[in-house]
Amino acid sequence: EVQLVESGGGLVQPGRSLKLSCVASGFTFSNYGMNWIRQAPGKGLEWVAYISSGSSYIYYAETVKGRFTISRDNAKNTLYLQMTSLRSEDTALYYCARHINYVDYWGQGVMVTVSS
Amino acid sequence: DIQMTQSPASLSASLGETVTIECRASEDIYNGLAWYQQKPGKSPQLLIYNANSLHTGVPSRFSGSGSGTQYSLKINSLQSEDVASYFCQQYYDYPPYTFGAGTKLELK
Numbered sequence: 555e556v557q558l559v560e561s562g563g564g565l566v567q568p569g570r571s572l573k574l575s576c577v578a579s580g581f582t583f584s585n586y587g588m589n590w591i592r593q594a595p596g597k598g599l600e601w602v603a604y605i606s607s608g609s610s611y612i613y614y615a616e617t618v619k620g621r622f623t624i625s626r627d628n629a630k631n632t633l634y635l636q637m638t639s640l641r642s643e644d645t646a647l648y649y650c651a652r653h654i655n656y657v658d659y660w661g662q663g664v665m666v667t668v669s670s
Numbered sequence: 671d672i673q674m675t676q677s678p679a680s681l682s683a684s685l686g687e688t689v690t691i692e693c694r695a696s697e698d699i700y701n702g703l704a705w706y707q708q709k710p711g712k713s714p715q716l717l718i719y720n721a722n723s724l725h726t727g728v729p730s731r732f733s734g735s736g737s738g739t740q741y742s743l744k745i746n747s748l749q750s751e752d753v754a755s756y757f758c759q760q761y762y763d764y765p766p767y768t769f770g771a772g773t774k775l776e777l778k
Contacts, residue, residue: 656704
């Protein structure tokens with residue numbers, strides 16, 4: 555069974571940093587590209603970042619480019635999202651999601667709240 | 671970037687009814703479209719990919735169709751467990767992946 559378990563969220567002040575993690579199980583993590591996708595409270599879905607299986611290709615949404623860094627450790631079956639210079643508009647539920655062009659599996663999400 | 675316009679924003683229907691949700695892309699996406707269902711308080715779940723292929727385990731009352739810039743999700747014989755928000759997503763041209771704004775489906 556495919557499982558994606560996010561962690562690392564919480565309340566953080568504007569301008570500060572936070573690092574999210576996503577541990578994958580139930581499939582060969584190193585064979586798949588991965589995404590971070592977020593959802594602000596009561597809003598729709600916004601793609602944030604993508605990383606290919608071997609980390610050769612990395613893409614970001616314009617809204618986070620230069621502030622967020624996606625990375626992965628295939629030996630640990632773990633996906634990361636380093637978030638810096640956080641803004642109130644980054645407040646959202648962040649999902650880790652497996653990529654096969656579309657998303658076929660999503661984690662349960664981790665909440666990030668940016669507020670003073 | 672490809673924009674996805676989804677309609678309606680909300681929908682109220684009765685049990686057993688047939689429901690259709692539409693998504694229009696700002697340019698041809700060559701069937702690179704997925705539909706997701708998100709139940710309240712849960713993460714999204716894949717329903718349809720490649721515009722018309724049913725994901726494993728999804729009930730056959732769900733179907734997808736369309737081509738070019740116009741796509742639709744149909745739910746036949748609406749069940750109570752279908753109450754959810756539905757999102758379309760294009761993946762023909764990325765980055766960025768883009769989602770429709772969503773359709774909230776409620777029971778009448």
